[in-house]
Amino acid sequence: MATTTAAVTLTSDLLSDNMSVSASTTCMKAGTTADGLDQMEYGYLDLPTGDEYDLIATTPTATKASKLYLKNHSTDETYYIAVTQNAQAIGKLYGGDWMFIPADFHDAAGDIAITASGGTNKICYALFHEGTVLVTT
Amino acid sequence: MATTTATITLSSTDLLSDELALSTTATLTAAGNSTGLVGTSGLGRKKLASGHAAYTLFDGDQYANGAHKLYLKNADTTAANYFTIEINSEQMGKLYAGDWCFFPWEANADTNDIKIDPSADDMVLEYMLFIDE
Numbered sequence: 001m002a003t004t005t006a007a008v009t010l011t012s013d014l015l016s017d018n019m020s021v022s023a024s025t026t027c028m029k030a031g032t033t034a035d036g037l038d039q040m041e042y043g044y045l046d047l048p049t050g051d052e053y054d055l056i057a058t059t060p061t062a063t064k065a066s067k068l069y070l071k072n073h074s075t076d077e078t079y080y081i082a083v084t085q086n087a088q089a090i091g092k093l094y095g096g097d098w099m100f101i102p103a104d105f106h107d108a109a110g111d112i113a114i115t116a117s118g119g120t121n122k123i124c125y126a127l128f129h130e131g132t133v134l135v136t137t
Numbered sequence: 138m139a140t141t142t143a144t145i146t147l148s149s150t151d152l153l154s155d156e157l158a159l160s161t162t163a164t165l166t167a168a169g170n171s172t173g174l175v176g177t178s179g180l181g182r183k184k185l186a187s188g189h190a191a192y193t194l195f196d197g198d199q200y201a202n203g204a205h206k207l208y209l210k211n212a213d214t215t216a217a218n219y220f221t222i223e224i225n226s227e228q229m230g231k232l233y234a235g236d237w238c239f240f241p242w243e244a245n246a247d248t249n250d251i252k253i254d255p256s257a258d259d260m261v262l263e264y265m266l267f268i269d270e
Contacts, residue, residue, distance in 0.1 A: 004149040004157070008239055010208060010265070012141035014177050021180060021265065023210050023237040031217040031233065040152060065233055069147060071161060078169045083241070088227035089249065091241025094204060097163050099240040100145055102222070102230030110228070126147065126159070 002038040004128055006067065006100060027128050030065040037067065037128040044073075044124045047081060047116040055112045055125060056105075058132040063104050066129040068112060071098035072121055079118035086110050095121075103127075139173045141165040141267055143206065143239060167269045168204040176268030182212070183262050185255045191223055195242070195266055197249035203269030205244060207251065210237040212261040220262060223252040231256075242266075 007024040027037045041056065060066045072081050074095035083090045083099070086109045093099060103112060114123070142164050149157040165174045178195075185192060195207070211220050211232045219231040222238070225248050232238060242251060253262060 002149065002152040004147065004152050006237075007146045007148075008208070008237055009144045010141070010239075011144075012139065012177065012267075014139045014141060014175070014267075015179065019180070021208070025235045025237055028216070028233065030231070031219070033216045038152065040157075063231075065231065065236075069145070069159075071163075077166065077171050080169070082243075085224075085229060086227050088225050089243050089245050090224060090229065091243040092168065092204060093241055094166070094169065097165075097204075097206075097241060098143070098145055098161055099238075101238045101240050102232050102236060104228065104230040106228050128152075 002036045004037060027067050029130050037130060039129050039131060041127040047121045047123050049116045052113050052115045055114050056127055058134060060105050060129040061131045063106055064130045066103050066127060068103040069100050069126040071124045073124055074121045079121050081121050081123060082115045084113045139175055141174055165206050165267050174267045174269055176270045178266040180265045185260055185262060186258045187255045191252035191254035193250045194253050195251040197244045198247040200244040202243060202245045205242040205269050206267040207242045208239050208265045210263040212263050218257045218260055221254040225249045
């Protein structure tokens with residue numbers, strides 16, 4: 001079984017007491033503790049402005065426990081990537097921001113799409129999944 | 138200025154032929170500038186029951202359009218139990234037991250609520266919202 005670990009630490013001095021929250025999970029296939037996610041797609045690319053693009057070229061198997069990591073590597077704080085799913089806005093990743101979500105690609109319209117703003121954004125992404133539905137030529 | 142950071146580490150020694158070791162830290166700032174986020178919900182914990190409409194965890198009507206960031210964790214220990222995460226009723230994904238997620242939330246419309254739907258009774262959700270005020 002492949003073992004992939006995702007850990008997060010959040011720290012802040014916003015509150016009267018300094019905050020530090022940590023969590024770690026092993027990325028497993030849907031509904032099991034016996035088998036880890038064993039496939040991965042990883043990329044680093046330039047994202048030009050002007051159009052919306054599907055982030056993932058092939059469609060991961062629907063309603064599974066895929067995990068998506070996405071980071072905006074732009075250094076200009078005014079640049080951002082608008083992230084949507086099935087045309088529904090999730091949020092904007094500004095330069096330096098990252099996100100990590102469960103993405104179950106519940107149907108053919110459930111793609112994660114991204115649009116650059118400000119200029120060409122540089123992004124890094126990783127999708128951990130259980131398999132993809134290949135598109136025939 | 139308040140400083141809030143979020144660090145992710147993705148690691149695996151056996152998924153690929155080479156070790157995967159990715160780590161990055163973001164300092165959470167307001168939309169389009171370098172001013173640190175100044176609001177938070179604080180760390181919260183809820184026990185939820187299943188069998189009805191999804192719970193509205195954060196109401197889009199209550200937040201301005203901004204660079205909010207949301208942390209969620211399924212604190213359940215039964216592997217098959219999950220929370221379905223929805224934004225404006227669009228299903229983002231399922232957070233299985235032990236899993237966490239962290240993502241930007243734009244709240245760009247009153248209807249862009251964050252909703253949580255547990256698959257079983259008495260599941261525990263941990264959450265924290267960092268607010269761009």
